[in-house]
Amino acid sequence: MxxxxxxxxxxxxxxxxxxxxxxxxxxxxxxxxxxxxxxxxxxxxxxxxxxxxxxxxxxxxxxxxxxxxxxxxxxxxGDPETMNRRFAYLDQAEHGMIGNHAYRLQEVFHDVIIAGEGWSIRVPENPGLTPIVETFTHQEAECPVLDPEFLQTALSLARDRAVQVRAEISADWPRRSTKPDLSEVVRHPLSRSESDLWFCLHCDGKITGAQIAQNLWHCPGCGASPLDIFDTPFWSDDDGKSFLPVKTDGALDRDEPDFRIVDGRPKLDLNEEKIILLIRSALLDDATNISEKLGALQAEISVDDENGVWIVLEEDLWPEGKDPVQALAVAELLGLEVELVSSSSTIPFAWPGLGEIASSTSEYTQLMLDAYAQYGGSPDRKPKES
Ligand SMILES: [Zn+2]
Structure with a gap:
């Protein structure tokens, strides 16, 4: 036949x-x-x-x-019935419901994320890393993911998808990369070298062929990527004798729920950069013409450790004696004392007064170009290239 x-x-x-x-x-x-x-x-x-x-x-x-x-x-x-049900379940998993709660399931750069109102779970591509459960609601408010039963359902949906994602990755690898031979020899999916013992450049861990294959070539100890896994410890002074075996708890198939719950609500971190951004935005509120807008954008703003903020304004672009009312209000809200300084340095364009009569930046630009054409010198000549 x-x-x-x-x-x-x-x-x-x-x-x-x-x-x-x-x-x-x-x-x-x-x-x-x-x-x-x-x-x-x-x-x-x-x-x-x-x-x-x-x-x-x-x-x-x-x-x-x-x-x-x-x-x-x-x-x-080995029950095909169960298998079919599982698959049917997975197929509708992009958007679905757990009880009364809607969720969506997606893959982002090989990580799997399942999320709903006030919560999300990320299962990393690396099977050795712990899924992270994030909550976005007040402690007192009801969050479905804090219900153990709900959490298990959501976690297993995401984990099932992660298995699929990992399978797609390993399908492109040589068979020997994911299935050790009888002597535990495996082939590196990228370098194609073969060994029953591997070394992690990142944590100096010693890894068996079975361990590294099961963990899809991520270090079971520190999570380093396949690029950091080598068959010889070429960076070691004693041929890796001092390296310790990496302990693994069989992350891929563990039955115990293993995850980390973190409060994912935004936390305010008012660093200098952000304070400056707010103050500059307020200065723009205070600017009443194009010249002052340029002054606000060019202002030197710094924050010191003593809860003070320095605002240095260019006198040609910001009228001396004009209080930046909005900037002062923002500083007060942030608990900062303001020191206003007027300075005289190089301004970006000549004839700053043009910015006081123009009603828009485009009008200002036209006036400025015309003024340079009429009263300005010719542009500096570039030296001829030899
Ligand atoms: Zn490692």
Whole structure:
């Protein structure tokens, strides 16, 4: 019997599925057979010999099937029914409801984020890093994510998607990168070197082949990326003898919920840069013509440790004796004392008085250009390039 195009396609799909989910090829073939209603792959072969053919829509369904992740627990149970329910659940997961609460689920730079009103959960691409649960509501206010049952549902939705994302990444890698051989030898997905022992440039950790493959080539100790993982500790003085083995708790498959809850509400950090921004904005409120606007933009503002703010205004651009009322009000709100200084330095354009008569910056620009054309000198000549 010659192999049909469809059969070759089925086998290719099984190969991709095996790679993405880090399972053996015969297991993938059996799962695919299961999807088509056969108890295992050999039954499918037998049926095809008797004339069974795969329908076009079945093939399309399979293409979608292999793109989905294989939840570890479901695989152990091997129950296709459960599997289908899980997949159907995942498919509608972009926008959905947990109880009465709406959520959206998305992937951002390989991290998975699930979020709703007042909360979000980020599951990092690196399986060794802890998901972060953020709350954005007052302590007293009701936040669904503080309900353990809700939290578990949301976390598992995000984790399932993270498994899918990681599978897509590892599907592009050599098979040996995610599946150690019998001696625990694995191949680096980028450098393609092979070893059963690896070293982290970032934390000097010693990592086994199985550990690094399971953690998708992120250091299980410090989370460093695959770029920092090497088969030789070339930076070590003693060939890595002093490096300690990295401890891992099997982050990928741990059953215990492991996450960190943080208060994600915005916190005010009034540093010098932000104070200056507010004061300058207030100076612009105080400016009544183009000249003063330029003065506000050019003002030198500094904040000192003694809760004082210095505002140095250029006398040609800001009338001496004019109080910047708004700037003073902002400083008072911030608890800052103001020291106003008038200075005389270089101004950006000649004839600052033009800015006092112009009603807009474009009008000012025209007046300024005309004045330079009429009264200004010719531009400095550039020396000829040799
Ligand atoms: Zn490390």
């Amino acid at each position: 010659t192999e049909t195009k469809e059969f070759r396609r089925l086998k290719a799909l099984a190969k991709r599925y095996a790679r993405a989910n880090r399972i053996a090829q015969h297991q993938a073939l059996n799962l695919i057979a299961g999807e088509l209603g056969f108890p295992h792959w050999t039954k499918l072969i037998a049926a095809s010999k008797k004339g069974w053919q795969i329908a076009t829509e079945q093939m399309a369904g399979l293409e979608a099937f292999v793109k989905r992740p294989l939840p570890a627990a479901t695989f152990r149970n």
